[in-house]
Amino acid sequence: MAKNEQSPLDHKLAALQAATKLGEGRVAEEALASAEQVVQRAGQRRQLSADHTVVGFFGATGSGKSSLFNALTGQDLARAAATRPTTAEPMAAVWGAEGSGPLLDWLEVDQRHHLQGPLAGADSQDTWARLLGSWRGRSRGGSESSGGLIVLDLPDVDSIAVHHRQVAARLSGQVDVLVWVVDPQKYADAVLHREFLEPLSAHRGVTLVVLNQVDRLSEADVATVLASLRQILAADGLGRVPVHAASAETGQGVEALRQAVAEVAQRRSAATERLLSDVRTAAQALGAEDAGGVPAGIGRRAEARLVDALSEASGVNTVVRAVQQSYRLEAGRRTGWPVVRWMARVRQDPLRRLGLRRGDSRDQARGESLGTDDPRVHRTSLPERSPAQRAQADGAIRAVAVGAGEGAPENWRAAIRRAARSHEQQLPDELDQAVSSAELRAGNGSWWWHVINVLQWMALLAAVAGLAWLGVLALAAYLQFDLPPAPDVEGFPIPTLLVAGGLAFGVLLALLTAPLVRLGASRRARHARRRLRSGIAAVARARIVEPVESEIERYGAFREALAAASGRH
Structure with missing residues (x-):
């Protein structure tokens, strides 16, 4: 490799x-x-x-696994008696002692018997000679390290001693090959099947089942019991597991079991x-808990609805209206009749009232002098969100999370919902900062303001000039000075025309400017709404959408990892 x-x-x-x-x-x-x-x-x-294969002999009380262990090894190693339980601690029969010590330490097996030669039984000599020969060949100079076989006799799985059951349960999760020994009386034992065989059904490739004590049955009964045992094993998910009939007392079937164990050990893949x-x-x-579904995720429409709800909850509509009013107010100050402009200057700018008027040079200079022009420290003076606004925002976040997790298992849907709310404490402050940092162009006027302003002042100057002219003529007449009469146009004195024309032109100019002011205010409001939504959308994506998408990606990676671990791809 x-x-x-x-x-x-x-x-x-x-x-x-x-x-x-x-x-x-x-x-x-x-x-x-x-x-x-x-x-x-x-x-x-x-x-x-x-290179060592560990084979564990498991069984219920009275199954005769210790006797079968002795018959398999050809040694009287395990104590078999009428009293139960007879096996208190695990015992190991070891072939190929080299390298087995650390493995047995890990298995916590202290009773160890190192054996030489094949297992007892003339019929097994060839099989075990080949097995031992392969071990010795590897040991003497082969490219592979030496190996061996470890057979364990274990405490009863249903022992009245808790420690015995714990040892059997622990080693059922550690040995390489599981040999389950049952007897004709207790082969359907509920404890054995419910707590061991059924949970370990996935290990059918390294499992053997032995019906022991068949010498107590007639041939017909042996076939009946084996058929019943196979049926129960199939219900446990072990329908293809090899089942051996054996008798430790007479030696019946022991050779076949030896050969099966030898073949498993020789493969060295157990x-x-x-x-x-x-x-x-x-x-x-x-x-x-994985239903196999794929989360729906957050679509563009769902994200747009979320931004709409957060915009409403953040007071965007209030700010947009303030932008319109601010534009109209500033337009009145810059293009209105100069005589009445003071009325517009008395009114407070709605954007400044909300803490959002930072666009003109005066506000910038003031911010620089106070050290508050950094957009990161901007805050608005918007009214606190109402319960209805908070409920609307919470409902939108919940709807996005629920929709995004649709199709995923419940535990992952819950994780997606938690991800959507992972920044809910910081969210109001960041939304407020997004509103306050938006470029609203509050201090920028329209180019035509300057033209209208010049024309208004010209009209006012004409009216003032006409009034002054008329005033001089009236004063001269009062003082009885003889002054030439004022020139006229079509019979109308020019001073009078200047006064009337200047006033009429100023009023007409104001009337003609009003639609332009409304149009400019609407355009400025649309620009402000776009910029505000853009800022809120960025916050929504960073604090809600991206955490949800990250959780969905995590679920996808989890499913991929599970598929790889289980061998589905």
């Missing part, structure tokens, strides 16, 4: 570890803990001897198969 190339087990373990991290806070803690244990246990097992099964089982547990 190339240096950077991963084995299938490496790939699946990495995928399971990634899925475990991605599922934190979103998947049941029990499933996460189980997956983490699988990753940890696999790492520990792979650091130990890869440990990898067991770990692969563990990974698949853990991945299935992590994805147990």
